[in-house]
Amino acid sequence: xxxxxxxxxxxxxxxxxxxxxxxxxxxxxxxxxxxxxxxxxxxxxxxxxxxxxxxxxxxxxxxxxxxxxxxxxxxxxxxxxxxxxxxxxxxxxxxxxxxxxxxxxxxxxxxxxxxxxxxxxxxxxxxxxxxxxxxxxxxxxxxxxxxxxxxxxxxxxxxxxxxxxxxxxxxxxxxxxxxxxxxxxxxxxxxxxxxxxxxxxxxxxxxxxxxxxxxxxxxxxxxxxxxxxxxx
Numbered sequence: 065x066x067x068x069x070x071x072x073x074x075x076x077x078x079x080x081x082x083x084x085x086x087x088x089x090x091x092x093x094x095x096x097x098x099x100x101x102x103x104x105x106x107x108x109x110x111x112x113x114x115x116x117x118x119x120x121x122x123x124x125x126x127x128x129x130x131x132x133x134x135x136x137x138x139x140x141x142x143x144x145x146x147x148x149x150x151x152x153x154x155x156x157x158x159x160x161x162x163x164x165x166x167x168x169x170x171x172x173x174x175x176x177x178x179x180x181x182x183x184x185x186x187x188x189x190x191x192x193x194x195x196x197x198x199x200x201x202x203x204x205x206x207x208x209x210x211x212x213x214x215x216x217x218x219x220x221x222x223x224x225x226x227x228x229x230x231x232x233x234x235x236x237x238x239x240x241x242x243x244x245x246x247x248x249x250x251x252x253x254x255x256x257x258x259x260x261x262x263x264x265x266x267x268x269x270x271x272x273x274x275x276x277x278x279x280x281x282x283x284x285x286x287x288x289x290x291x292x293x294x295x296x
Contacts (some may be wrong), residue, residue: 078136079146082153083208085129089160090204092122094197096167097263101193103174104256105186112178115171122164129157145277152277156207159266159273163200166259166266173256183239183249192228192260195221199267206274218271219283225264232257 096115103112133154136142142150199218206214236250272284 075136075140078132078140079149082129082132082136082150085125085132086153086156086160086207087204089122089125089129089157090200092118092125093160093163093167094200096122096164097170097193097197097200097260100167100170100174101190103171104177105190107174107178107182109175109178112171112174116168119164119168122161126157126161126164129153133157148277148280152207152273155273156270159269160200163263163266166263169259170256173252173259176252177249180249180252183246183253188228188232188235189253189257189260192225192232192257192264195225195228196260196263196267199225199264200270203267203270203274206271207277210274210278212275212278215271215274215278219268222264222268225261229257229261 096118099111099118100115102108103115133150136150140146199221202214203218205211206218233254236254239246240250269284272282275281275283
């Protein structure tokens with residue numbers, strides 16, 4: 065009996081370490097977006113380079129979390145709800161690593177933009193970045209709290225970011241048509257907007273996995289579906 069309790073205690077510790085690792089990775093990813101946007105708005109090339117360099121930490125935590133998942137699967141053979149959590153953790157870990165990559169992409173575009181005159185004040189892009197950061201934060205909160213309603217809110221916010229991305233595209237297209245000299249700069253800004261839209265997609269993917277973990281239902285290919293409640 066003593067050995068069984070000891071094993072259970074270690075198992076719970078391993079699950080907690082995995083959850084903590086995901087939260088830490090989420091914080092790094094959110095901070096990367098914040099710094100990339102600040103580098104954009106302040107035309108700060110050094111900060112942009114820091115975002116790129118800091119991605120090594122995101123990659124390292126990603127690998128550590130993945131190793132934890134594999135180890136738990138191999139040694140603990142989780143079932144039912146624990147198994148759904150591990151499956152969720154693997155997917156969420158991948159989404160967060162990709163968000164870090166998107167922040168790096170934005171930082172790389174900032175370095176290119178800083179070689180050009182500023183085209184226009186940024187309005188929609190900072191708003192997009194604000195929403196995406198909130199989506200990451202709320203999706204991770206929904207994981208910890210097992211909150212399906214909060215996860216569904218994240219999924220709804222993705223549509224806002226999609227609409228803003230289209231708005232940025234239309235505005236920049238107008239610039240390019242009116243003055244072909246703006247084409248290079250406008251295309252780089254479009255790529256930044258697209259990266260923010262993809263970050264939003266990854267945050268939505270995290271929310272989808274939280275819903276799967278809590279309810280056992282997949283909503284990835286059913287965007288209008290909003291499951292509620294819990295599955296034991």
